Amino acid sequence: MSAEFGPARPDRAEVGMPAVVLVTSSFLPRFGGVEEHTLNVARQLRDRGHRVVVWAVEQGDDDVPRAVDGIPVRYLPCPLPARSGKAMLHFVAALPAAVARWVAAWRADRPDVLHVQCFGPNGVYAWALSRCARTPLVVSSHGETFMDADGAFESSALLRGALRAALRSADAVTACSAFTAAHLVAGYGLPAGRGQVVPNGIDTQEAGGQAPPWLPVSYVLGVGRLVHNKGFDLLIDAFATLDRDDVRLVIGGDGPELGALRAQVDALGLSGQVLLPGRLSRAEVVAVMAGATALVVPSRIEAFGITILEGWRAGIPVVATRRGGPPEFVADGVTGLLVDPEDRGQIANAIATLLDEPALAARLGTAGRTAVRGYTWADVAARYEGIYREVGAGTAVR
Template sequence: MRILIVNYEYPPLGGGGGVATRAIAMELAKRHEVDVLTSAGPGLPPEERSEGVTIHRAPVLGRTRRSTASILSMVSFWPIGILHGRQVLKGRRYDVVNSWFAVPSGPTGLSLARYFGAPHVLTMAGGDIYDPSKWYTPDKNPLLGMAVRRVLAASDAHVAVSTDLARRARALYGFERPIDVISLGMSAPRYTAVPRRQLGLERDVIYVVSVGRLVRRKNLASLITALARMQRDDVHLLIIGDGPEEAGLVTLADGLGVGRRVHFRGFVPNETKYQLLAAADIFALPSLHEAFGLVYLEAMHCGLPVIAARPGGQEDYLDEGRTGFLVPAGDVESLEGALRRLVEDPGLRARISAHNRQVAQRFSIAATASHYEQVFERLGCGRMPVYVPA
């Protein structure tokens, strides 16, 4: 079976949506031929083959950073992706086209699906449906909202990465057709644990760690403020990731008097990321909204209790008091309280740690890919046997 996946962001570009797409593409490539159409980025070749997947990069406008997309790069992926896809994929046959994000990927993928005469499967993955932190997202912008409705109407099957996102697609866009909820998954991370001193960490400090792009939606200002309210010199915060909010967050930490206890590590390799997670004590990311929150699973694989905000897709697998704590989005007082409970109770942290390692193992990338194969089979794509993971 030949599959074309369309996502305007694909690693090393972008965040969780791209990471999830790559994992699924690599798993599908074990049994099928998989091509990916994505955006070009600084220092990346126009075409390459990686882990069995052939990656084609469209020369979008205004993409100057790997970590974040500009509005221009997202808008230009729509027409440039169509033209580039037709050019570089000409003469090929695809059994299915799977687009990630209703916009900007959806119109591109839908056009290519019609060009190849293949069914189109839309995966709703986050800000394409809802994002409370931006003014221009489809839930607020009428023109983009209209584009989302058209892609929804024209697609042959629909997937959402969480129950929350499926609910929002119905509430915000009046969509009434079936939506398959397919959770994201990941393989257990491989890394070599090292002593704290090798990571530049102190032995007797309690470390709260957060991972993600430094953008407003991640709500890290609330986390820094909660840390300051605790007034405990033995509790430090590690922030892994980069992005446009970094300078403002540094200023906030300094202004609250916790600058020496908030450590900005920037972008780090995966091995280092997992080493820092494994060396920390608590994971906290109080995002205003997450469509699924793959990073929480990463932390759980490393045995960390998780503090997250609600509502969001992470509620499909995070349980209050069992995996950590869920606090109302933007509620600094509740966030501080959750931190205090975990900081002051090492026994609770240990119990949650063991539980979270078990929960994380349930969300395998093999199971996720198998669910996509079932959706493709339902559309008659290639009439391939559905892989059922052991």
């Protein structure tokens, strides 16, 4: 099988830094956690001397970029079989062309490492390709097994099986938090102690834009994709119990729950106190963070919580969920306040405490601004680069 992929690649010592393909479940023009992670890691690896290419799942988007900041981007089809006869016929018809495009991409880019970012259909094809082409495989999990809004892993036995196989055969496995790694151990057969934690990062110097004219003078902020897991309905319920006229609630973001959240606000009689402006640009997120009284991250479960880093960068106090990864890096009462998101009293009390104790709010904000310095994209890329070296030397943790 490997003969189909041409002659062996030259030794890494002859070509310098490993050539890396980041195989991501989603990429621009879409933008979210995995897209941001992949883009920033790609930039950093390029700046460190690696030849980097991004392979992303072809999703039918218009005007997809073929390169970003000089980094080539390929969009590859990833058809998977389904149970219905019609869907299976479609898969059988589409598979040969999909395989041909993946093989052509490998031949064109000749990666030393295939690095899956957020395992989905992209991971299935990258795992199969790594086996056939004998190319080292690194799998990085971002909580997709328990945070996917569409429940892909719950509904697809093929996806679950492919992830288990990939975790067994991968040359290295990383997770954005120890909580996420433990989930792979418990549910997907990752050997205990094998996964390495590589947290998310942030651009500590990201520029902001003008504050939107609709912003209130004083407001508590929530930001993220509006899906059930993010818990913004819990935040609205908690805010309703505060009964205060000196502060508003702003929840920025778009997603399938936007209509339901607006209906919830109307039902609670909070239409003048809770603002749901929809999607915010990156520059608007920075600006809105900078002016907030506090940030609340009320997720029912969270793999990491990159929004926390954004709050820290802005120097504002953060109230974060204690379910999932945040307790691993947020020190309760020191760099933030941790709450059970299902307990609206805890959320409301945390918000009220920050409003009524400005000295505490300022202390938490200052501590967060210091803590965020340890979460740069350069730090993330350096950790990955160390893993690539281990993979190349045959010393990765297996």
